[in-house]
Each structure stands twice: as structure tokens, then as C-alpha cells.
Amino acid sequence: MIVLNQIRKIFDNGKAPIAAVDDVSLTVEQGQIYGIIGYSGAGKSTLIRLLNGLEKPTSGSVLINGQDISAARGETLRRARLKISMVFQHFNLLWSRTVSENIAFSMQIAGAPKAQIKARVAELIDLVGLKGRENAYPSQLSGGQKQRVGIARALANSPDVLLCDEATSALDPQTTDQILDLLLDINRRFGLTIVLITHEMHVVRKICDRVAVMENGRVVEEGEVIRVFTHPQKPITQQFVRQVSQYAEDEAFNPELANDLQGSVIKLTFTGHSTHQPIVGELTLRYGLPFNILHGKMTQTAHGVFGQLWLHVVATEEQLNNILADLQRSDIDSEVIKHG
Amino acid sequence: MAESNLAEQWFPHLDLDSLWAATQETLYMTALSGVATFVFGIVLGLALFLTAKGGLFHNRAVYSVISVLVNVFRSIPFIILIVLLIPFTKAIVGTILGADAALPALIVGAAPFYARLVEIALREVDKGVIEATRSMGARLSTLIFRVLLPESSPALVSGITVTLIALVSYSAMAGVIGAGGLGNLAYLEGFQRNHNDVTLVATVTILIIVFIIQFCGDVVTSLLDKR
Numbered sequence: 001m002i003v004l005n006q007i008r009k010i011f012d013n014g015k016a017p018i019a020a021v022d023d024v025s026l027t028v029e030q031g032q033i034y035g036i037i038g039y040s041g042a043g044k045s046t047l048i049r050l051l052n053g054l055e056k057p058t059s060g061s062v063l064i065n066g067q068d069i070s071a072a073r074g075e076t077l078r079r080a081r082l083k084i085s086m087v088f089q090h091f092n093l094l095w096s097r098t099v100s101e102n103i104a105f106s107m108q109i110a111g112a113p114k115a116q117i118k119a120r121v122a123e124l125i126d127l128v129g130l131k132g133r134e135n136a137y138p139s140q141l142s143g144g145q146k147q148r149v150g151i152a153r154a155l156a157n158s159p160d161v162l163l164c165d166e167a168t169s170a171l172d173p174q175t176t177d178q179i180l181d182l183l184l185d186i187n188r189r190f191g192l193t194i195v196l197i198t199h200e201m202h203v204v205r206k207i208c209d210r211v212a213v214m215e216n217g218r219v220v221e222e223g224e225v226i227r228v229f230t231h232p233q234k235p236i237t238q239q240f241v242r243q244v245s246q247y248a249e250d251e252a253f254n255p256e257l258a259n260d261l262q263g264s265v266i267k268l269t270f271t272g273h274s275t276h277q278p279i280v281g282e283l284t285l286r287y288g289l290p291f292n293i294l295h296g297k298m299t300q301t302a303h304g305v306f307g308q309l310w311l312h313v314v315a316t317e318e319q320l321n322n323i324l325a326d327l328q329r330s331d332i333d334s335e336v337i338k339h340g
Numbered sequence: 341m342a343e344s345n346l347a348e349q350w351f352p353h354l355d356l357d358s359l360w361a362a363t364q365e366t367l368y369m370t371a372l373s374g375v376a377t378f379v380f381g382i383v384l385g386l387a388l389f390l391t392a393k394g395g396l397f398h399n400r401a402v403y404s405v406i407s408v409l410v411n412v413f414r415s416i417p418f419i420i421l422i423v424l425l426i427p428f429t430k431a432i433v434g435t436i437l438g439a440d441a442a443l444p445a446l447i448v449g450a451a452p453f454y455a456r457l458v459e460i461a462l463r464e465v466d467k468g469v470i471e472a473t474r475s476m477g478a479r480l481s482t483l484i485f486r487v488l489l490p491e492s493s494p495a496l497v498s499g500i501t502v503t504l505i506a507l508v509s510y511s512a513m514a515g516v517i518g519a520g521g522l523g524n525l526a527y528l529e530g531f532q533r534n535h536n537d538v539t540l541v542a543t544v545t546i547l548i549i550v551f552i553i554q555f556c557g558d559v560v561t562s563l564l565d566k567r
Contacts, residue, residue, distance in 0.1 A: 081477030092472035096490040137566040
């Protein structure tokens with residue numbers, strides 16, 4: 001779907017040339033939500049602007065559906081941009097137009113007939129939940145509502161790719177979650193490929209399938225969100241993971257406190273595949289044993305739950321082995337911390 | 341009878357017909373030169389904005405040429421500009437007398453001034469909105485007519501209001517050297533014949549015109565501004 005091949009972007013402002021993007025190669029599959037995370041100045045804004053030709057790479061190529069965006073000019077680029085929409089941190093709505101007129105704008109650019117625009121705008125207003133605000137001006141809307149208009153405008157031409165440039169960074173946490181839910185809903189419903197850049201791990205955790213971590217213009221770590229969360233390799237990635245505070249190491253389980261307990265302590269590690277199994281409940285029913293949850297940190301992501309759970313149970317050696325085998329079948333890593 | 345006596349007593353030299361004719365001439369000159377100034381000013385202002393450093397079509401040569409021309413014509417005192425443009429006026433209007441003959445000088449004097457105001461107004465348009473428009477695949481014409489001009493419309497209108505008021509005063513100056521209008525009335529009928537009442541009435545009429553322009557400009561500006 002999207003292939004970035006050895007992209008380099010150098011800004012040469014006289015004295016010292018700066019490599020904003022340095023040898024980045026990425027592949028985004030159709031229907032994926034792909035997150036690019038990094039601190040400001042990491043080059044992620046430049047990177048996402050290479051995807052719709054707002055910036056041209058110094059070297060390398062950007063392929064979207066097989067078309068080389070980095071080489072496209074004039075009318076070719078204009079046509080391509082109709083199918084690559086962008087949502088912005090500061091919404092970038094026209095204050096001189098109402099909600100409906102703002103959404104209609106991208107279709108007017110595409111040259112759609114009036115009747116079609118009218119029908120599609122009504123449909124989109126419904127989709128993004130702005131019914132009743134059609135004739136309001138942006139200045140009369142809250143931040144979250146403005147971003148909904150931005151999203152509706154971006155969806156109007158039924159794009160192949162949606163680029164989100166820090167789309168939730170100007171919003172409060174609650175509104176951020178609502179906008180993320182909306183993006184996830186759009187992705188699931190229409191199979192729309194989304195590339196988003198952010199500096200918040202929360203955003204990546206909540207909706208992304210894959211993530212690339214950027215530092216100084218380079219992608220230093222890349223992979224499935226769950227894998228990056230559970231096994232962050234680079235220090236910067238570990239910092240980002242720590243942002244979502246429930247993974248902070250200092251909140252980890254303290255085995256000292258379990259020393260006095262009779263029986264065994266088992267640590268379960270969920271890595272997303274065993275999403276919706278009531279695993280503790282099943283074990284309780286199967287073995288008739290009371291499992292006691294000592295400590296846990298579980299997080300929901302776009303790919304199911306991951307996290308860790310510490311269970312205390314008084315069981316025989318044989319029961320314990322059976323339990324461990326059951327867990328393995330359910331794709332849950334387990335480790336006996338303390339034998340009873 | 342009492343009223344007309346009072347009017348004659350206070351304004352013995354005032355001829356209402358010539359006052360009305362002079363007012364019409366002033367309005368004619370202001371309106372026509374205003375329309376032309378608006379058009380030329382927007383074209384020049386857009387050219388300045390687009391070719392400026394960091395603009396969409398950054399072009400140092402084009403920007404410098406327009407910028408120098410604008411600065412030169414904006415700096416020449418209007419009364420001197422009229423004199424300098426006499427050959428030009430004679431060539432295109434055919435005469436150097438009357439309201440029509442004032443138009444070239446009024447436009448050449450006011451359009452560069454308005455062009456700068458247009459450039460400033462366009463710079464105030466949110467860069468993000470321009471970027472968003474480009475990202476949607478807009479043509480340049482779409483960017484200009486659907487984004488740049490509407491998004492800067494309050495400043496464009498308040499700018500043309502200021503310019504129109506300057507044009508009223510320019511037209512009065514042009515009147516002194518033969519273009520007619522209220523300036524002509526105040527100078528020839530009022531000052532030179534020592535009829536202070538005529539000067540006073542002509543001045544008050546000009547003030548009323550200026551107030552009306554300012555009021556209309558303010559109303560339109562606030563109607564356009566949805567921010």
C-alpha cells in the first residue's frame with residue numbers, strides 16, 4: 001500500500017544542512033493503522049508530509065498504491081492528493097465557511113457535482129456525530145468538534161489513505177479518546193489505511209497496529225504495537241512505553257510480599273492473542289480452586305489485551321502442571337514465581 | 341420664508357445646485373477610482389504575497405520589481421504625482437481637465453497603497469489552512485478565490501475603506517487643479533473668492549462622505565468576520 005524506500009530529506013539553510021529524515025524505509029499494509037512516534041524535532045512531521053508531496057525527499061522514493069508520489073508534479077500530484085487526505089493538529093478549517101461548507105470544500109476541489117456533495121456532506125455529518133451543527137462556524141465549535149469537521153472533510157473524497165498529523169495533540173484527554181475511537185471506527189468500517197504521527201504513546205497503544213519510533217530523523221525501532229510495548233529495545237522506546245504509566249517498572253510486583261503465602265504464585269503474561277478469554281474464571285471452574293489475584297497490569301490495545309497478572313493458588317504439583325499446560329494452549333506465557 | 345432667509349443669512353454665497361454637482365463629481369471620482377484601485381490592488385497584493393520569500397511561488401526578481409514600483413508610487417506626494425502624470429493622462433483620457441482626467445492619477449496613487457494592505461491581509465491568513473488546501477489537491481485559482489480572498493476578506497474590506505477615504509481626499513486635491521468636485525468648489529468658489537461659507541459647507545460635505553464610507557466599511561467588515 002505505502003512503501004517508503006530509503007527516504008532522506010535534507011534541509012539546507014545555508015550554513016549547516018539538517019537531515020530531517022535520514023534513510024527511512026517503511027511499509028504500511030492496506031487497512032493498517034500505522035503510528036509514527038517521536039519527540040518534536042524527530043522528523044515525523046516532515047516524514048508524513050512526504051506522503052502527500054507537501055515535502056519532496058532529497059533522495060529515495062515514496063510509493064502509494066504503486067504510484068511514486070515523490071516524483072509526481074502538477075496535475076498528477078493534484079489528482080493523487082485527492083485520494084490522500086490529511087487531518088491536522090490545529091484543524092486548519094476555513095473560518096469563513098460553515099461546518100457543511102468546510103466538509104464540502106474538499107469535494108469542490110475534486111470537482112464533484114453539487115447534488116452529490118450535498119448528499120455526501122449530510123452522510124459525513126452523521127458519521128462524525130455533528131448533526132445539528134451543520135450551519136455553525138468553526139469559531140462556535142469546541143476543539144473536538146473542529147477535529148470532527150477536519151476528519152469529515154478528509155473523508156469526503158473517499159480517500160485511500162488518511163494521514164493524521166498530531167490529530168489529537170491539541171485536545172484534552174477525554175476528547176482525544178473520542179477522536180481516537182472515531183478513527184478506529186472509520187478504519188474498521190471502511191478498511192481505510194491510516195498513518196498517524198504523535199508524541200503520545202497513549203494514541204499508539206489505543207488504535208495502532210504497527211508503530212515506528214523516530215529519533216533524529218531515523219526510525220530506531222519498528223514493529224507490532226504489542227511487541228514494541230512488551231519488549232521495547234531502545235531507551236527512547238522504553239521512555240515512551242513508560243509514558244503510559246501503568247507499565248512503569250516501579251509499579252512492578254513485589255515478590256517479598258508473597259513470601260508468607262501458602263501455595264504457589266504464577267505470573268501470567270498476556271500478549272494480545274488471547275484477547276477475550278475469561279482465563280481466570282475458566283481455571284477456577286475447571287479445577288475448583290480459588291485463584292487469588294495478587295497484582296496485575298492489563299491494557300487494552302487495538303490487538304487485544306496485554307499485560308501481566310500475578311495469581312496465587314494453593315494447588316498440588318500435578319494440578320499446577322495441568323494449569324501451566326492449559327495456559328500454554330491459550331497462548332499465555334506463564335512462570336511459577338514461588339512454588340507451594 | 342424664514343428658513344430660506346436664515347440659510348441666506350448664514351450661507352450667502354452658497355449655490356445648492358453647484359454644491360450638488362460638485363458632490364456628484366467627488367462621488368464619481370471616488371467610486372470609479374475605488375473600483376479600479378480594488379482590482380489592481382488585489383492583483384498586485386496577490387503577486388507580492390505569492391512571490392515573497394516563503395511564498396508559494398517565491399521569486400525574488402518579480403517580488404523586487406513589484407515591490408520597488410509600489411514603494412515609489414506610494415512615496416510620491418499626490419499633488420506632484422498628478423503633475424508628473426499629466427502627459428500620461430492626456431494620452432489616455434484626451435484631456436487634463438474634468439473628473440475623468442483625475443482618474444489615472446487617483447488610481448496610480450491609491451492602488452500601490454492598497455496593494456500593500458492586501459499583502460499584509462494575505463499574510464494574516466492561517467498558514468495551516470493554506471497547507472491544508474494544498475494537501476487537498478487544490479488548484480491555484482481555488483486557493484486564491486476560495487481560500488486566500490475569503491479568509492482575508494475582513495482585512496481586505498477595512499483596507500479598501502481606508503483607501504477610499506484617502507481617495508476622497510486625493511480627489512479634493514485633484515479638484516484644485518481642475519478636476520472638479522468638492523475640492524474644486526472649496527478652492528475656487530470658497531477660498532479664492534473669500535467666501536468662507538462655501539469652504540465650510542464643502543468641507544462638511546466631504547466629512548459626511550468620509551463618515552458614511554467608514555460606517556459602511558465597518559458594518560461590512562463585521563458582517564464578514566465569522567472568527
